[in-house]
Amino acid sequence: QVQLVESGGGLAQPGGSLTLSCAASGFTFSDYAMAWARRAPGQGREWLCGIYADGHGTHYTEAVRGRFTISRDNANNMLYLHMTDVKAEDAGLYYCLKDKVRRPGLRITFNHYEFPGLGTQVTVSS
Numbered sequence: 001q002v003q004l005v006e007s008g009g010g011l012a013q014p015g016g017s018l019t020l021s022c023a024a025s026g027f028t029f030s031d032y033a034m035a036w037a038r039r040a041p042g043q044g045r046e047w048l049c050g051i052y053a054d055g056h057g058t059h060y061t062e063a064v065r066g067r068f069t070i071s072r073d074n075a076n077n078m079l080y081l082h083m084t085d086v087k088a089e090d091a092g093l094y095y096c097l098k099d100k101v102r103r104p105g106l107r108i109t110f111n112h113y114e115f116p117g118l119g120t121q122v123t124v125s126s
Contacts, residue, residue, distance in 0.1 A: 002026040002116055004096040009120030012086040020120055022079040022096030030054070030074035033099040033106045035113055036081045038122075040092040047097075047110040049081070059108050063089075086124055093119040 008020040020036070035050035049060040049070045058070055069082040079096055097113035107113070 002098060002114065004098060004115065004117035006094060006096050006117050006120040009094060009122045011123045011125060012083070012090075013126050014086060014088060014124060016086050018083045018086060018122060020081040020083070020094055020122075022081075022117070024077045024079065024096070024098070027098070028102075029072075029077040031102045033103075034070075034072060034079045035097040035099075035106075036068075036070060036079075036094060037097055037110060037113075037115065038090075038092040038094045039119070040089065043092075045095070045110060047108065047113075050097075050106045050108060051079070052106050053099075053104075057106060059106055061108075083122075086122075088124050091122055091124040093121050095119045 003025045005023045012018040036048045037045050039045045051058045051070045055072045067085045071080045095115045097115045
């Protein structure tokens with residue numbers, strides 16, 4: 001059974017930093033591309049960034065490029081999102097995503113992923 005447990009959310013000040021973590025289990029983590037998405041208050045889910053299964057390639061949406069960094073530790077089945085220069089619009093519920101299919105490459109749209117976790121909440125306030 002695939003399990004993704006997000007953590008690390010909390011209160012961030014505008015311009016500040018926060019690092020989110022995702023503990024994965026129930027599948028061979030190193031075989032799957034992974035990603036992060038968020039749901040802002042009153043809005044739908046937004047795919048933010050993704051990383052290849054081997055960690056050697058990433059992709060970011062314009063909204064977070066240059067500010068967020070996605071990384072992974074395949075030895076420990078962990079996915080990370082390091083957020084810097086946090087903005088008010090970054091507030092929301094952040095989800096860790098797993099590609100539905102074991103395959104090469106990286107899909108950059110939400111429909112290719114599953115997200116069984118509960119997410120971790122990020123609040124931005126001074």
